[in-house]
Amino acid sequence: MKLVWSPETASKAYIDTVRSCEVSKGSSVAELVSAMAAGWNTQLVVETWSKGGAVATSIGLAVATHHTGGRHICVVPDEESRSEYVDAMRKSGQQAEVVVGQPEVAVEGLEGIDFLVVDGTRNDFVRILRVAKLGHRGAVLVCKNASSRAASDFRWRSVLDRKSRIVRSVLLPVGQGLDIAHIGAKGGDKVKGKSKSKWIRHIDEQSGEEYVIRT
Template sequence: MKLVWSPETASKAYIDTVKSCELFNESSVAELISAMAAGWNAKLIVETWSQGGVMATSIGLAIASRHSGGRHVCIVSDEQSRSEYVEAIGKSGISPEVIVGQPEEAMSSLIGIDFLVVDCRRNDFARILRVARLGHRGAVLVCKNANSRTASDFRWRSVLDGKSRVVRSVFLPVGKGLDIANVAASGASSKSGKGESRWIKHIDRRSGEEYVIRK
């Protein structure tokens, strides 16, 4: 089983996010991420937030979770960040779960992440990706604020440390840059099936001789 795309759900989340984030400067990022999270029917949506960060993305992900019937969690590094985040997001009438702690600690209780958004401005964003416990249906990983320098130095396969297979990845010049990767469902074969060979046993009815043919 893998994540299945729903254009209708993505469209609804996109429109709702446009309405909710029209006052934010970087709403284009929020709209895109919201549509992606909802469209992939993500049941566990996780994001990281740093002090001074915009709230549009969080609002978009909260809207996406409503459409997908999922859970939205935000990870912050300390209590001061938590207070600032809760106060700011509360003005929008949204109250997502907030977890305070370092990557390994914060991720320990989050099993089966379908959609993960990290902020490249955090020094530990790569560690967060590495310790994330992704869902068995696969996952979509998003790095926001991924400027051109970060994008050129960034390699999904090295960050994921070979634990998950990257199906496809793309860098989008939206906002301050989005680096996005789609990770395969657990148990999915890393081979396309083309070029693979198999042995076929054939018995000649007339002679009774057995042949083994590689096809």
């Protein structure tokens, strides 16, 4: 088994996130991430968050798991962050499971992650990626704020074990940068010949630029 793309589910999540984030400025990242999480029918979505952060991406991930029937878990470092996060999500009409603890320790305790979002502005984002236990169907890894100084020299191969097969990766100029990697299913045989490409069309509301992403 592997992650299978559904453009219909991706479109529904994208539209619902647009509606949910109408009051949030610069929500283009949330919409795109939501579409990807829903389109790949992800069942365990994990993100990290800390006090003072925006919740637009969290809203998008919550919307995505509504469409897939999966779990959305947010890892926060302390009770103060948990309280602020839960309150912000409640005001948006969404919710997520919240785990409190040191991010890399909490993430390491979760198995079968097939969609993981980390923040490139945090010093621990590389450690979190290294300990993540990905699902056998493969996974999609997202580093947001990838244009930050902390993430500027980041390379996916440096944080993944040798058994992980990077199907494709892309750095998109959306928000403060989205660095995305699609990890292949474990134990899956390579398919001979060219595989059929799939596309995501996204328009940045702030700049008006259109991005067409091949998956």
